[in-house]
Amino acid sequence: MVRTPCHDENGRKKGTWTPEEDRKLAAYITKYGSWNWRQLPKYAGLARCGKSCRLRWMNYLRPNIKRGNYTKEEDEIILNLHAQLGNKWSTIASHLPGRSDNEIKNHWHTTVKKRAKYNSSEGSKKCNNKKSESDITKRKSNVEKQNASDDDNNNNNTMHENIVLENSEWSSSEELSSIDYQQDIFQEELANLEDITSGSFWTQPFEVDTKINFVAPSIDYCGLICPTSPFISHEFLSSFDLDHYDYIW
DNA sequence: AACATCTACAACCGCAATCGC
DNA sequence: AGCGATTGCGGTTGTAGATGT
Numbered sequence: 545m546v547r548t549p550c551h552d553e554n555g556r557k558k559g560t561w562t563p564e565e566d567r568k569l570a571a572y573i574t575k576y577g578s579w580n581w582r583q584l585p586k587y588a589g590l591a592r593c594g595k596s597c598r599l600r601w602m603n604y605l606r607p608n609i610k611r612g613n614y615t616k617e618e619d620e621i622i623l624n625l626h627a628q629l630g631n632k633w634s635t636i637a638s639h640l641p642g643r644s645d646n647e648i649k650n651h652w653h654t655t656v657k658k659r660a661k662y663n664s665s666e667g668s669k670k671c672n673n674k675k676s677e678s679d680i681t682k683r684k685s686n687v688e689k690q691n692a693s694d695d696d697n698n699n700n701n702t703m704h705e706n707i708v709l710e711n712s713e714w715s716s717s718e719e720l721s722s723i724d725y726q727q728d729i730f731q732e733e734l735a736n737l738e739d740i741t742s743g744s745f746w747t748q749p750f751e752v753d754t755k756i757n758f759v760a761p762s763i764d765y766c767g768l769i770c771p772t773s774p775f776i777s778h779e780f781l782s783s784f785d786l787d788h789y790d791y792i793w
Numbered sequence: 794a795a796c797a798t799c800t801a802c803a804a805c806c807g808c809a810a811t812c813g814c
Numbered sequence: 815a816g817c818g819a820t821t822g823c824g825g826t827t828g829t830a831g832a833t834g835t
Contacts, residue, residue, distance in 0.1 A: 600803090604803080649823095
């Protein structure tokens with residue numbers, strides 16, 4: 545399902561992301577933001593190109609990203625918007641919070657497109673489409689199985705709060721309240737960031753760059769090389785006990 | 794059981810758009 | 815205005831796992 549890891553001519557890694565790489569990327573961006581995708585992998589200690597890091601973050605690691613099954617409503621929205629806009633995946637994605645353009649594109653090609661065809665032919669090809677519909681159901685149950693498996697494996701790669709909170713490994717109330725606290729701070733800081741950037745931090749991560757003078761990168765207490773970030777408070781950073789992520793991930 | 798085929802989706806690639814100098 | 819650097823988007827590919835024969 546995923547590409548096997550390999551290296552390009554510059555020695556940069558390609559292919560599947562490992563949990564360790566995910567951890568490094570998420571930890572870095574959580575702390576310092578995506579101040580420059582091209583430089584970011586170097587400072588985050590990743591042997592990846594910036595493009596790959598951006599894609600991984602946007603499609604998989606970003607907070608609040610939804611994984612798994614699409615609801616009927618989401619399918620309808622995709623169908624309608626695609627009918628209006630065509631293959632404007634990023635525009636369509638902006639109407640579906642938590643879904644990335646890449647994910648929607650994949651979902652369209654594998655599932656929704658078949659439904660659209662089915663609808664347009666008004667059942668004249670019902671026999672042919674019966675297989676597709678059953679395939680969809682089958683695949684959906686596979687995704688569910690996969691998700692369950694991910695949970696059992698103590699949480700795959702994401703930092704999604706719900707996934708963390710739903711994880712069976714997190715059993716004690718102290719652990720849960722600690723996460724709640726961190727998530728609260730995270731949400732609060734996120735809101736602050738959005739105020740600063742007068743829009744979406746995640747979609748316009750560089751808007752603040754023009755207002756900020758970055759200092760030379762330095763090595764911080766958890767081993768990440770980074771510029772200081774003037775828009776993320778020390779309290780916020782401290783709230784993410786990054787060593788703790790070894791436990792979470 | 795073994796092999797072939799199909800499906801879903803993560804990731805890559807190329808190009809257009811945008812930005813900063 | 816021109817140019818290089820960077821980001822964002824959409825098309826495409828590669829492959830693990832499921833299913834069929």
